[in-house]
Amino acid sequence: MEKLFGLDSLLEPEEIEIRSTVRKFASDRIRPHVAQWFEEGTLPARDLAKELGSLGVLGMHLEGYDCAGMSATAYGLACLELEAVDSGIRSLVSVQGSLAMFALHRWGSEEQKQTWLPPMARGEAIGCFGLTEPDFGSNPAGMRTNAKRDGDDWILNGTKMWITNGSIADVAVVWAQTDEGIRGFVVPTDTLGFSAPEIKKKVSLRASVTSELVLDGVRLPASAMLPTAQGLRGPLSCLNEARFGIVFGSIGAARDCLETAVEYSMSREVFDKPLAGYQLTQAKIADMMLEVGKGHLLAYQLGRLKDSGGLTPEQVSTGKLNNVREAIDVARTCRTILGANGITLEYPVMRHANNLESVLTYEGTTEMHQLTIGRAMTGEAAFR
Structure with a gap:
């Protein structure tokens, strides 16, 4: 994807370094075990929280109270790499940092902040x-x-x-x-x-x-x-923070599905040649590459807007609606390339697809984000 979109040219060296650090942690610590956790319906969340705290990703976009104080874009890239392994891991980080910690940081008293934010940033409190x-x-x-x-x-x-x-x-x-x-x-x-x-x-x-x-x-x-x-201003501000992470995270899941499908298509032979050598397969890969690449561009743009202080809730809705909807379509299409192997936990594609069904509706359903965008475009509120 980098050869087609040149995405790294849009990032600062520090952001690339953060992305690489989180990607390595996710690959080394989480990916070898996540299929088993998914199958068993378990997660060593307390242990992972402490490791993620040591990595600095819990509340990483918040200032002070032992938080890393990184940019919104850097936080988004961390979400992308965590969800490329599993949406559940990104959810752990999002709820900790963008919902619970952000609520305390934005709306809490100094006593509440001092009591809870430092141990939460370290992963010692969830x-x-x-x-x-x-x-x-x-x-x-x-x-x-x-x-x-x-x-x-x-x-x-x-x-x-x-x-x-x-x-x-x-x-x-x-x-x-x-x-x-x-x-x-x-x-x-x-x-x-x-x-x-x-x-x-x-x-x-x-x-x-x-x-x-x-x-x-x-x-x-x-x-x-x-x-x-x-009033609702408090909780809705927190949800907007979490949705921002989803804009990045969901496209990470899509990227992982696409990379898996491309690799599989090059090694799987059908009628004595690689599956990748067929026009229909390449058409699927090309179309998915466009959507995953565009999803990255949209996420990066919203990250820059957030870092400059100009990101609106309607823009976050645009990112969440587009990227999750495209990610779940990519996951389903990748499953067709993998055939029967696509339904097993040996590959991550069906796991991502199942997870994205939840991501599609939490932090605002597709319909609610459509109506938010519709209101922004027409000036008419159609929620009732």
């Missing part, structure tokens, strides 16, 4: 982000989780669903309805009344911890509230 509920995903304003005052304390009751890292988290950032509107709360997971049963029987994101959060009379001090986040 965070999760409780917004989605069983009946409220695309419409978070309707959430039923509530927080009521009891003297100087808050009492939280409710349920959150599809929460990455929930069962292993040390701290949860939970959003709830209050008399003052939607507010965020920092909930240590050892608080009485908090539980996080893990969701099983998944056929996607199996190398990832997905949980329900149950808050049954969870009592928190007044200091647990995120002081500067009021």
Whole structure:
């Protein structure tokens, strides 16, 4: 792909070095084991979190509090390389850094930041982000989780669903309805009344911890509230951070599928010549190369916009919609090149395709991003 798009010419030497470091870690530490983790539905998340913390990728785009303070583009490249191995690994990093840590960094008190951000950056503490509920995903304003005052304390009751890292988290950032509107709360997971049963029987994101959060009379001090986040602006700002990582990450999964398919087509013989020697195969490869290359260009452009402070939510929606949609199409097409071998875990293609089915709908469904873009283009909101 580099010979056709010259992508490295768009990156700074430091960014290329960061990309290479994360790619080597993912290749050496994760790739040899991830198919087994996927098959077994397990992930050594705590061990990986500490290693990823040592690598500097947890909250790497945040400043201070032991965070690396790298550029948004560098963070995106790290997401790309992690998702090239598995979407579940990128999800671990995204939820830690772009949801839980970003919420604390952007909206938290100094005490909350000092308490949680340094150990989270080191991977010694794991965070999760409780917004989605069983009946409220695309419409978070309707959430039923509530927080009521009891003297100087808050009492939280409710349920959150599809929460990455929930069962292993040390701290949860939970959003709830209050008399003052939607507010965020920092909930240590050892608080009485908090539980996080893990969701099983998944056929996607199996190398990832997905949980329900149950808050049954969870009592928190007044200091647990995120002081500067009021209304949906708080959680939506965090989601925008996570979507940015997906713009890069999803195209990493597509790249891995394409590289696998190209290599396979050159070694697999059909009618006494390599599969790669057939016009139909080359047409598939050429079309996929265009989409993967364009996806990289779009991600890099959004990274530069974010680094300059000019990235809008509508632009992030454009990147998420395009790159995930094209990535899942690339994965499916690559599966056809691999034939029956494409459905096994010996190759990463079907695993990526299954994972991308989740990526397609989390952090905003295709339909929600289409409507966001439609509103930007027409000035008309068609969400209802």
